Amino acid sequence: MGTDDTGWLARRRWYRRLLYGVLVAGIAGFVLAGRVGRPLLAVAIYWTAFLGFLGVRRFSPMVLFDERDVALERRASYDALRLAGVALIVGAPAAFVLAEAGFDGVSEAPPRIEGVLLGYAGLFVAFGVAYLARRYRP
Amino acid sequence: MNNELHRYREEAGLSQGDLAAGVGVSRQTINAIERERYDPSLELAFKLAAFFECAIEDLFDPDVGDVGSPRGGS
Numbered sequence: 001m002g003t004d005d006t007g008w009l010a011r012r013r014w015y016r017r018l019l020y021g022v023l024v025a026g027i028a029g030f031v032l033a034g035r036v037g038r039p040l041l042a043v044a045i046y047w048t049a050f051l052g053f054l055g056v057r058r059f060s061p062m063v064l065f066d067e068r069d070v071a072l073e074r075r076a077s078y079d080a081l082r083l084a085g086v087a088l089i090v091g092a093p094a095a096f097v098l099a100e101a102g103f104d105g106v107s108e109a110p111p112r113i114e115g116v117l118l119g120y121a122g123l124f125v126a127f128g129v130a131y132l133a134r135r136y137r138p
Numbered sequence: 139m140n141n142e143l144h145r146y147r148e149e150a151g152l153s154q155g156d157l158a159a160g161v162g163v164s165r166q167t168i169n170a171i172e173r174e175r176y177d178p179s180l181e182l183a184f185k186l187a188a189f190f191e192c193a194i195e196d197l198f199d200p201d202v203g204d205v206g207s208p209r210g211g212s
Contacts, residue, residue, distance in 0.1 A: 008159040066163040067179050068170060 008062070015060040022052040081127060088120040140199040144172040146190045161185045 026049015033042035057064060065073075095109035095117055108114075147157050147168075154172070158165040161182065170176035178186070187194040 009155050009165060012164070063162065066167050067182060068163065068167040068176050071176070 012062050012064065015056065015062065016064050019053060019056045019060075019064060022049050022056060025049055026052070081123070084120045084123055088117060088124065091117050092121070139174065139177045140201055141171065141174065142197055142199075143168070143186065146192070146197060147172070150190065157186075157189070160189050 026046050029045035029049065030042045033039070033045055091113070095114060099108040109117075147154070152160075154168045155165045158168045161168075162185070163182065167176065167178075171178055183194055183198055187197050190197065
């Protein structure tokens with residue numbers, strides 16, 4: 001019983017900071033390069049950082065996320081999906097009615113709103129595909 | 139789920155970090171289990187029981203009440 005491996009948690013914390021640090025640096029580099037008019041460099045920095053993020057996650061010598069992290073992520077995903085569902089259920093008919101009937105000069109929902117609703121619909125299609133793939137995978 | 143993790147850990151003279159390192163999870167996970175805000179997986183529950191060399195039911199009480207048995211016993 002017991003352990004003297006107190007450095008284990010510190011190393012894990014270091015790898016997690018490296019993981020997120022690479023990502024934050026990539027996004028910051030993307031924004032900065034974009035602002036100085038170097039869009040290709042911005043994209044290159046972004047993708048390099050993202051590949052670095054995946055590399056750290058894949059090749060770090062320890063598990064960076066434990067089962068509670070996974071459970072929290074699953075719960076948060078479920079909550080986010082429910083919110084998107086409510087927005088879609090309420091918003092889609094409203095946008096449809098606006099487009100069909102029109103009210104006082106408003107003939108359709110703003111393109112941005114339609115884009116959001118379309119994005120949510122795509123999200124649920126992706127969810128359905130992922131669910132079926134999980135359910136029927138061999 | 140009720141549990142005795144805090145008591146077992148204190149009696150062993152371990153910090154949450156020590157226990158976390160021993161069973162391969164984060165300190166926050168141990169803290170969440172002790173505060174009964176997170177129920178561990180069966181795998182982690184068995185790891186904790188093995189770590190403290192006790193039975194799993196000594197550490198965790200699922201508090202499911204009297205559910206009976208499939209054969210009609212209690």
